[in-house]
Amino acid sequence: xxxxxxxxxxxxxxxxxxxxxxxxxxxxxxxxxxxxxxxxxxxxxxxxxxxxxxxxxxxxxxxxxxxxxxxxxxxxxxxxxxxxxxxxxxxxxxxxxxxxxxxxxxxxxxxxxxxxxxxxxxxxxxxxxxxxxxxxxxxxxxxxxxxxxxxxxxxxxxxxxxxxxxxxxxxxxxxxxxxxxxxxxxxxxxxxxxxxxxxxxxxxxxxxxxxxxxxxxxxxxxxxxxxxxxxxxxxxxxxxxxxxxxxxxxxxxxxxxxxxxxxxxxxxxxxxxxxxxxxxxxxxxxxxxxxxxxxxxxxxxxxxxxxxxxxxxxxxxxxxxxxxxxxxxxxxxxxxxxxxxxxxxxxxxxxxxxxxxxxxxxxxxxxxxxxxxxxxxxxxxxxxxxxxxxxxxxxxxxxxxxxxxxxxxxxxxxxxxxxxxxxxxxxxxxxxxxxxxxxxxxxxxxxxxxxxxxxxxxxxxxxxxxxxxxxxxxxxxxxxxxxxxxxxxxxxxxx
Numbered sequence: 001x002x003x004x005x006x007x008x009x010x011x012x013x014x015x016x017x018x019x020x021x022x023x024x025x026x027x028x029x030x031x032x033x034x035x036x037x038x039x040x041x042x043x044x045x046x047x048x049x050x051x052x053x054x055x056x057x058x059x060x061x062x063x064x065x066x067x068x069x070x071x072x073x074x075x076x077x078x079x080x081x082x083x084x085x086x087x088x089x090x091x092x093x094x095x096x097x098x099x100x101x102x103x104x105x106x107x108x109x110x111x112x113x114x115x116x117x118x119x120x121x122x123x124x125x126x127x128x129x130x131x132x133x134x135x136x137x138x139x140x141x142x143x144x145x146x147x148x149x150x151x152x153x154x155x156x157x158x159x160x161x162x163x164x165x166x167x168x169x170x171x172x173x174x175x176x177x178x179x180x181x182x183x184x185x186x187x188x189x190x191x192x193x194x195x196x197x198x199x200x201x202x203x204x205x206x207x208x209x210x211x212x213x214x215x216x217x218x219x220x221x222x223x224x225x226x227x228x229x230x231x232x233x234x235x236x237x238x239x240x241x242x243x244x245x246x247x248x249x250x251x252x253x254x255x256x257x258x259x260x261x262x263x264x265x266x267x268x269x270x271x272x273x274x275x276x277x278x279x280x281x282x283x284x285x286x287x288x289x290x291x292x293x294x295x296x297x298x299x300x301x302x303x304x305x306x307x308x309x310x311x312x313x314x315x316x317x318x319x320x321x322x323x324x325x326x327x328x329x330x331x332x333x334x335x336x337x338x339x340x341x342x343x344x345x346x347x348x349x350x351x352x353x354x355x356x357x358x359x360x361x362x363x364x365x366x367x368x369x370x371x372x373x374x375x376x377x378x379x380x381x382x383x384x385x386x387x388x389x390x391x392x393x394x395x396x397x398x399x400x401x402x403x404x405x406x407x408x409x410x411x412x413x414x415x416x417x418x419x420x421x422x423x424x425x426x427x428x429x430x431x432x433x434x435x436x437x438x439x440x441x442x443x444x445x446x447x448x449x450x451x452x453x454x455x456x457x458x459x460x461x462x463x464x465x466x467x468x469x470x471x472x473x474x475x476x477x478x479x480x481x482x483x484x485x486x487x488x489x490x491x492x493x494x495x
Contacts, residue, residue, distance in 0.1 A: 030104070031069040034139045038073070038105075039064040047117055047149035048227040048237075049127060051175055051197075054154070055118040057228045058089075061134075061145060063113060065105040073103040075137040076113070079144075084132050086147050089114040119151030127152045154197075162186060170194050170218065175225055182206040184252065190262075193218035197225040198267070203246035206257070210250060214261035216288070216473045222248065222264045230344075236435035241344050242266050242317070243295035250274070255282035255304075265292040270313065275303040281326055286311050288471060292441075293339075295347065297322060308333050309465040312443055312488045315339045317349045320377070324358040327367040332455070332467050332476075334487040336443050337377035342433040353379065354403075357395070359387035367394040372455030374487040376403040376427060385410070401427070401451040401486050419454050419486075427451060444472070445491040452491050453483040 041062035050056045065071050077099035078084045090100045091111045105111055119130055128151050133144040152173065159178040165186055168174060170193030177199045182188045186208040190196075192215045196204065204210075204222065214220035224244025229235035238244055247269035250257050253276070264270050270291035273284050285307045291298050294316040303325035312334045313321055320337045337354035339345065354377040359366045375383050382403040387393045395412035402408075403421035427449050430442040445451055462468055462478035470476050471488040478484070485491055 029070050030072040031067075032139050033069075034141050036065075036067045036069060036071055036139065037141060038071070038136055038138060038143055039066050040143075040145055042145070044146040044148065045115055048229065049150045049152055050117055050119050050227070051154040051173070051225075052119055052151060054175070056116055056149065057226075058114050058116045061113045061115065062110050063105065063136075064110045065107060068107050070104065070106050071138055073105060073136055073138045074101060075135070076100040076103055077135055078147075079133045079135050085119050085130050085149070085151075086115055086117045086132050088134060115147065117147075117149045117151075119149065162188060165189070167191060168194050168196075173197055175199070176202045176204070179203045179205055179246070182208045182210065184208055187211055190214075190220050192220065192261075195221040197223060197227075198245035199225050200244070201246055204248045206248070206250050206255070207252050209252065209255055210248075210257045210259070212259045212262050216261060216469070218261075220259075220262045222262065222267075224266055236344055239266055240293070240342075240433065240435075240440070241346065242293045242315075242339075243268055243346060247272055247294070250282070250284060250304075253277045253280045253282055253303075255284070257282070257284045259284075259286045259289050261288045262286075263290045263292075265290070266294075268295045269300065270294045270298045270316075271300070272297070273299070273301045273304050273306065275325075278303055278325065281305050287466065290314075290471065294320075298335075298337075301326065301328065307465075310467055310469075310471055310488050312336070312471060314443060315342075315441065317345070317347050318352045319356045320354040322356045322358070323366070323368065324360075325366060328369070330368075330370045330373050331461065331465055332372045332470070332484075332486075332488060334374045334443050334489065335376070335382075336374065336428070336431075337379070337382060338431040338441060339378075341378055341431055341441075344433065344435060349378075351379065353377075353384045354382040355384070357385045357387075359385070359389065359393045359395075368396070370397045370400055371461075372398075372484065372486050373400045374402075374427070374451050376401060376421065378431070379403075380405045383408075385412075399455045399486060401454060417454070417456070419450050422450070425450050443487070444489045445485055445487065447491065447493075449485075449491065451486040453485060455484040455486045457482045457484045 047056050082097045130149045132147045136143045154173050154175045156175045161181040163183045167189045169191045173195040175197050179202050184207045190212040212220050226238035244266045247267040248271045250273045283305045287309045289311045291313045296318050298313040298316045298320040300322045305327045307329045309331045314336045335354050339349040355375045397413045399417045401419045407420045426446045428443045433440050457478045459478050470490040474490050
């Protein structure tokens with residue numbers, strides 16, 4: 001028989017051998033061969049413009065070990081360490097110095113690295129480019145991923161109400177939280193090149209007056225504050241998705257508003273020009289503007305006088321333009337609704353037409369003039385006139401392209417000058433947005449567009465409303481009794 005003492009020695013020896021074996025296996029399961037490299041989902045991670053101190057959305061990079069052996073990454077870190085504008089999170093772990101050691105990655109496995117950036121641009125007015133790198137060391141082999149971002153100083157307006165006449169300049173962009181409000185009898189003036197970025201649900205609410213006069217080279221911008229992209233397999237900008245902010249609300253019954261060379265896009269509404277008083281009528285003039293991609297309405301005008309010239313109002317889930325009460329003049333403008341022809345919108349378009357004219361008020365009958373305009377979209381009927389008082393309705397439509405199921409015979413339409421929709425018409429260069437195919441809406445006229453040369457030039461009207469140039473800055477034909485293209489854009493041959 002084996003004594004208890006000898007048995008104990010045997011067990012101890014066996015356990016020791018096993019521990020040594022397991023230790024050797026643990027040491028050997030990570031290859032130390034420098035021929036094995038890491039792969040990355042991208043070699044450069046670029047961020048869109050980031051506003052100072054606000055930080056970016058988080059982006060991710062995948063690190064792959066496509067080898068049949070496990071690897072131990074001895075070091076992962078940002079080159080500039082804790083002095084970097086960038087921060088990383090490695091598979092759920094983070095630290096202040098942006099440095100990580102001995103990260104294990106199994107054979108044919110991967111790990112996530114999440115990257116964010118916060119930029120202090122040192123009070124500069126210009127855009128600053130920031131660069132850094134994520135460095136990897138595996139078995140002595142160095143690899144890196146480039147990081148780059150652009151940052152800009154921004155003026156933050158959080159729940160601000162202006163009780164005095166105020167001018168906003170183009171020196172720095174304005175970031176608006178919880179709406180920007182203009183008090184009664186006060187005027188907000190936006191200088192050329194001024195940029196207003198609105199946070200989610202923020203609005204521009206005007207109880208006084210709005211004067212926004214940009215230029216072709218320095219337009220005024222109103223849009224959402226998400227400058228980054230939605231991270232799908234093929235990323236696309238948040239700015240191309242409707243509903244990123246609220247809209248522009250003009251609510252002064254004595255108001256006198258002017259918008260020239262202003263781009264408004266991707267809000268819930270574009271312009272909401274509303275007045276309950278049927279006797280006191282405010283005024284709004286819109287020229288050389290683009291109001292695009294609204295989750296609800298492009299422009300609503302109720303009991304207000306509106307002049308719209310050389311302007312594109314396009315794409316909304318409901319009415320693109322709604323008119324009810326007041327006098328309305330439209331020259332050389334494009335009203336187009338192809339909202340459903342996008343594969344990124346959060347809602348579908350309803351059956352409401354691109355242009356709705358509601359003339360149901362016997363006390364304050366409407367007066368409308370549409371000349372050299374385009375009214376169209378993806379629905380069968382893109383024009384609707386609701387009136388019980390045809391004799392009181394003072395409407396004129398001349399030299400326009402209009403999409404309806406059939407030609408209208410109302411006396412307000414000069415049918416000899418109206419080009420009604422016909423099957424297989426190719427009107428614009430692009431009426432779809434497909435981010436996978438990299439196509440976006442383009443309401444410039446196609447070379448075979450039926451809207452070409454159906455408008456009539458009038459030098460007096462052109463001078464009065466500054467129609468000598470189209471929305472793209474191209475020269476428009478304004479010779480007397482000559483023909484011009486309908487809509488906001490002249491067709492220009494490709495050189």
